[in-house]
Amino acid sequence: MDKPQRGYWCECWTQDLTDETQPILRASFDAYSAPQADRWVAVALRTISPALDPDASQEAWEWLYDGRIATRKALLRAEPSTVTLTQTRTRITWTIRPVIFLPQAYRQGTELPSCAHVFTPCPKPHTPQQAD
Numbered sequence: 001m002d003k004p005q006r007g008y009w010c011e012c013w014t015q016d017l018t019d020e021t022q023p024i025l026r027a028s029f030d031a032y033s034a035p036q037a038d039r040w041v042a043v044a045l046r047t048i049s050p051a052l053d054p055d056a057s058q059e060a061w062e063w064l065y066d067g068r069i070a071t072r073k074a075l076l077r078a079e080p081s082t083v084t085l086t087q088t089r090t091r092i093t094w095t096i097r098p099v100i101f102l103p104q105a106y107r108q109g110t111e112l113p114s115c116a117h118v119f120t121p122c123p124k125p126h127t128p129q130q131a132d
Helices: 034-051 054-076
Strands: 005-016 024-031 081-087 090-101
Touching (some): 034 054, 034 081
């Protein structure tokens, strides 16, 4: 990738609703097409649906049948999309946001900034030797 590329940043968050704690990031994924992005959520939902309670499983399958179409349309319009379901006291949220991925700097063969040559790595930590 040598120039910026459009894509989607996908995340899966969970939150324990009884503790009122902040959501925890469980997974992230970089997708380069709308189908790839919504497929990531679909695979996750199909995988966990057998373990969900009846209400959460119903929510999952409703998104898989109807909501996925709306999600795909939103992504194609470059709009973010969210899928949320609640399993007993845990809220699971998948987010998909349109992004522009920037190319990574290719440093080989280029001049590093002068400060890079000033850096001295820390010495290797001392490790006790084992007796024979």
